[in-house]
Amino acid sequence: MSISEPVEKLMKLFSRFPGVGDKTARRFALFLLQQPGEFSDELASTISLVRENTFPCSICGNLTTEDPCPVCSDPFRDRGILCVLENVEDMISIEQAGVFSGLYFILGGRVSPMDGEDLAPERIAKLREYATGGGFREIIIATNPSVEGDLTFYAVLDSLKTTGLRITRLAFGLPLGGTIGYADRVTLHASIESRVDVRVPDRNGERKE
């Protein structure tokens, strides 16, 4: 082998990252070795620091360096809506999009019996406790539109069904800003199947036609 053992070990470590294959791992390792020593020192110390000081928020499960996390302690968030997500990555996507101002609850897993994955009972109990005692008017179960997402959705739904809260799920269909003419056949078919009743706004709010 023409590559020294430590470099090879570094490549192997990089290749364990999600979405990183052998070639990208090699590029990462070689890039790192070509940078000044300060860069790798800073990277190593940041990784250690983040690892030592980051922990899940005791309320929502978000990764944070302070408890409660910035989202849970933000007084300007809408405390009436709770969005239940499978993982922190989904939460970051919604936060970065800036489309939701309520609070979150991270399940920290999904239901997939064939992969041996399930939701931790203590996490489900915690969600139920938070949902009933948190003064929420609506719970959004934001799981993925897949078989595993559906299984997770029903597991969460079952745990919340006796709370009497309004429970909703994310919609799917035509992309906003797009045109019907450019939508692919599968999206068009799914949009037609998930069509909704027309609601006409008037001075009294919205009226179902």
Place this chain on the structure above:
Amino acid sequence: MKISSTQWEGFRNLKPRRLEWAEGLHLLLGPNGSGKTNILEAFHVLTGWGSLRGERTADLRSWTDPGRGTFLSASFDGEDSLEVKVGIGARIVAKKGGSSLRSSQLRPLVPSLIFLPNDLSLVEGSPATRRRLIDRLCALLFPVYALRLHEYGRALRQRNASVRMGRNLAATARVMAPLAAWIWACRLTAVDLIRNGLEEGEGLLPPGVMLELKRGGRGLEDLHLDFWESLEAGQKQERATGVCPVGPHRDDLVIRFQERDVARCFSRGYRRRVAIALLLSSGWAVERKMRRKPILLLDEVMAELDHEGREQLIAVLLRTGWQVFATTAEDCTPDWPGRVWSVEGGRVDEG
């Protein structure tokens, strides 16, 4: 639709070649191993389907020089006009008018139906063979069918895993029920269309061959209710075997003639005719619903029919006006009313 020209390079054993194809019937004649089926496979890939040998499309390479790039392209004319280029390697690229297309988008634009030698045993073969015929038609007719069928298969595997682990089965039933009812509704429509199409194949079959979708449930009219009730009734069996006994994965296409099972009362030759008639009926269903003429790919079908069967099949094919590519190792059709291509060692020549 019709294929007007094709070009291939580094594909299986085929020699690089650009070919012009007229509409109507084409016979690809050549000895075993000459590359006839590879030509059909190239058409299959170019119309949005995958390998005939169960390989990933990205692995479709040259047999003699696997390191070489593989490239397929075709022009299609007819109800629509489009160019398709498929570069096989790191990823597949199909394009129409400069825009990239996914295979699922390409398939309904250039609908093709293939009939392989294994499909000849469709009548007496396993239910899975008959479900494949319906599924292929459904995948062309209903845009989300392939996706929903895939999701149903995944939900079924999740349920079987739950059964083996002794878990609560309520959630998997709720995921499966809407998918099962939707798939059943599509399959019932497809079987209705195939049944209507059988009447068009006059001459190929005796009148009175009947088709029916035997659902993997109790057969209640309400499809949702049928799934739920059948699942409940089959729970004991499911716990004992560890396999879900109910749902579209247990469907079958029942083919009868005068109330008797065709697999038992028809001769081998007639069973072959029924199998071919079902494929042709799928073609008529495609034409009626999608308003596009399908491209028919027939691999070694002629040799399995007697002289009369071949003549009747050719007469029916001529009536359809579809573009047909049929392969044969022996020239059993001297009166072929279309073009004849000789295939030898991966080389294709007219004549």
